[in-house]
Amino acid sequence: FIFLLVHCKFILGIEEPSQISYDYALSHIHMVPLLELKEQAVKNLKNYSGVLENRLKYIELGIKQIEHLLERQDSSNTFKLFKLTRHLYFDGEKWLNFLKEKIGRKEMAKAQSLRPKMPTRTDYMEALYAINRLQSTYDLDPAEMSGGLLRGKQYRFKKWSSLECLMVGTIYYLDENFEKAEIWYQLALEKYYQHSIPKQFEVLGIPYRFILILLMKSAKSSGRYDAALEYAKKGASLEFNSNYWKDQMDQVKALIENPKVIEQFRPVKYIFKTACRKEYPHVHLKCRYLKTSAFLKLAPIKMEEVFLDPPISIYHNLINEMEISLLKNLSTPYLKRSQLYSENHNILDDFSNLRTCKSMRMNDSHHSLLEKLNNRITGATGLSVKDSEMLQISNYGIGGHLYEHQDFTTTTKSDFWITGNRLSNVEQGGETVFPNLNLKVSTQKGSLMVWYNLFLNGSTDSRVFHASCPVLMGDKWSKFLG
Numbered sequence: 001f002i003f004l005l006v007h008c009k010f011i012l013g014i015e016e017p018s019q020i021s022y023d024y025a026l027s028h029i030h031m032v033p034l035l036e037l038k039e040q041a042v043k044n045l046k047n048y049s050g051v052l053e054n055r056l057k058y059i060e061l062g063i064k065q066i067e068h069l070l071e072r073q074d075s076s077n078t079f080k081l082f083k084l085t086r087h088l089y090f091d092g093e094k095w096l097n098f099l100k101e102k103i104g105r106k107e108m109a110k111a112q113s114l115r116p117k118m119p120t121r122t123d124y125m126e127a128l129y130a131i132n133r134l135q136s137t138y139d140l141d142p143a144e145m146s147g148g149l150l151r152g153k154q155y156r157f158k159k160w161s162s163l164e165c166l167m168v169g170t171i172y173y174l175d176e177n178f179e180k181a182e183i184w185y186q187l188a189l190e191k192y193y194q195h196s197i198p199k200q201f202e203v204l205g206i207p208y209r210f211i212l213i214l215l216m217k218s219a220k221s222s223g224r225y226d227a228a229l230e231y232a233k234k235g236a237s238l239e240f241n242s243n244y245w246k247d248q249m250d251q252v253k254a255l256i257e258n259p260k261v262i263e264q265f266r267p268v269k270y271i272f273k274t275a276c277r278k279e280y281p282h283v284h285l286k287c288r289y290l291k292t293s294a295f296l297k298l299a300p301i302k303m304e305e306v307f308l309d310p311p312i313s314i315y316h317n318l319i320n321e322m323e324i325s326l327l328k329n330l331s332t333p334y335l336k337r338s339q340l341y342s343e344n345h346n347i348l349d350d351f352s353n354l355r356t357c358k359s360m361r362m363n364d365s366h367h368s369l370l371e372k373l374n375n376r377i378t379g380a381t382g383l384s385v386k387d388s389e390m391l392q393i394s395n396y397g398i399g400g401h402l403y404e405h406q407d408f409t410t411t412t413k414s415d416f417w418i419t420g421n422r423l424s425n426v427e428q429g430g431e432t433v434f435p436n437l438n439l440k441v442s443t444q445k446g447s448l449m450v451w452y453n454l455f456l457n458g459s460t461d462s463r464v465f466h467a468s469c470p471v472l473m474g475d476k477w478s479k480f481l482g
């Protein structure tokens with residue numbers, strides 16, 4: 001365990017206590033500045049490299065000069081000897097001072113000034129757990145996933161390197177899911193020397209042997225002793241004189257003789273994971289145009305009945321591109337880490353596993369668009385939005401999701417719930433699942449989904465218990481009110 005703590009801490013980094021977290025991983029739109037930050041960091045590094053290059057040019061010139069002086073060994077030439085003496089005495093000292101000079105201070109200061117805006121350890125852990133959640137929810141193959149192949153669809157992005165695989169594996173290691181950890185560490189090992197400059201990993205403090213050690217530890221912990229022995233042998237073949245590997249080989253051999261009883265890893269069962277992973281029967285939807293009221297006669301709305309009892313319907317194109325863009329713009333500056341409250345109003349502080357998005361609330365006085373939207377919703381659904389909660393706008397982050405839940409607490413009961421005036425652009429994942437109805441509904445940009453949480457007598461309808469699946473690829477926005 002000491003090994004585990006020390007090494008995992010190293011791999012995952014240590015929080016700088018003073019740093020403010022911008023909660024980058026929780027919202028797609030708030031991650032955009034990271035690209036700009038990266039650009040600045042690269043430019044700064046280029047400047048630094050330029051400073052070093054200039055210095056190198058001076059030094060090379062200096063070397064040429066002195067080489068020139070030494071060219072002809074004509075020790076009788078007084079003038080030349082004078083020049084040599086002057087050079088060695090006077091220039092020599094100046095050169096030493098030049099070499100002592102600290103250079104690139106401006107660039108280093110700039111690098112320092114960018115630090116506070118960088119992701120914190122919390123951001124990083126949230127991103128790692130999100131990747132872990134995506135893999136476990138959709139049962140993604142690590143090799144395919146690290147190469148951008150997600151559920152049969154190839155995405156173009158730079159393949160993960162040894163380091164990403166190492167870090168994702170470490171989350172499994174920390175969860176004591178050693179078999180999964182081993183698979184990721186194998187990938188990390190494979191990719192190590194595929195990197196164009198493996199030396200870079202060493203600069204970051206991750207030598208090849210480090211990954212071998214983790215592999216061996218994972219295999220040993222999951223009872224795969226033969227595999228553990230192979231890893232130890234490989235280590236020993238790379239480092240002949242290392243007692244470490246000899247000790248490890250002895251330990252593993254002893255375990256092969258006398259195996260320990262290993263408890264099988266049992267993952268915590270989240271309903272949303274099973275519900276999001278499974279295949280659903282195709283629903284035959286009924287579509288119709290609503291033209292009942294005066295309002296709808298002017299602008300008929302396409303309605304889909306997704307489920308009859310309990311009724312769940314989707315209203316299409318209730319909000320247009322311009323309005324979506326405006327809502328995003330209005331809400332973006334106010335989006336904050338979503339918090340979940342327990343029945344007695346305590347904040348549920350599980351940062352990663354219950355709800356991963358940022359949201360904000362907007363009331364009607366915020367912008368005239370809200371009143372227009374409310375009228376449209378009432379026109380389409382016949383439901384009054386007068387006593388509803390304030391509109392909530394959310395943007396999901398990496399693997400953004402919301403675990404299975406019912407949309408109210410005992411204190412704020414609302415008799416209907418409108419969700420997902422979906423502003424999304426989701427390619428995969430992000431669906432709403434109703435496990436008790438065996439129903440999964442995909443996100444559709446600009447549409448509105450409506451269901452009732454309560455029976456007319458005020459008791460809760462547990463059939464509409466639902467979850468929002470982790471977003472695998474895309475940018476998901478939703479707005480809802482209850």
Ligand SMILES: *[C@@H]1O[C@H](CO)[C@@H](O)[C@H](O)[C@H]1NC(C)=O
Pocket residue numbers: 040041043044047110
């Ligand atoms: C790099 O150097 C140029 C020229 O000195 C300067 O204008 C620019 O701001 C520097 N960029 C960064 C990111 O420090």
Ligand SMILES: *[C@@H]1O[C@H](CO)[C@@H](O)[C@H](O)[C@H]1NC(C)=O
Pocket residue numbers: 322323325326329
């Ligand atoms: C929202 O902001 C983007 C980027 O600044 C801008 O291009 C777009 O026109 C804005 N949308 C609206 C409706 O104001």
Ligand SMILES: *[C@@H]1O[C@H](CO)[C@@H](O)[C@H](O)[C@H]1NC(C)=O
Pocket residue numbers: 363364365366
């Ligand atoms: C509604 O929003 C406005 C402007 O953002 C704010 O001044 C006002 O207090 C809000 N009203 C309520 C009831 O929250």
Ligand SMILES: *[C@@H]1O[C@H](CO)[C@@H](O)[C@H](O)[C@H]1NC(C)=O
Pocket residue numbers: 455456457458459
């Ligand atoms: C409320 O109505 C539902 C559906 O009709 C019924 O199943 C439930 O038992 C009722 N609850 C109470 C407390 O009457």
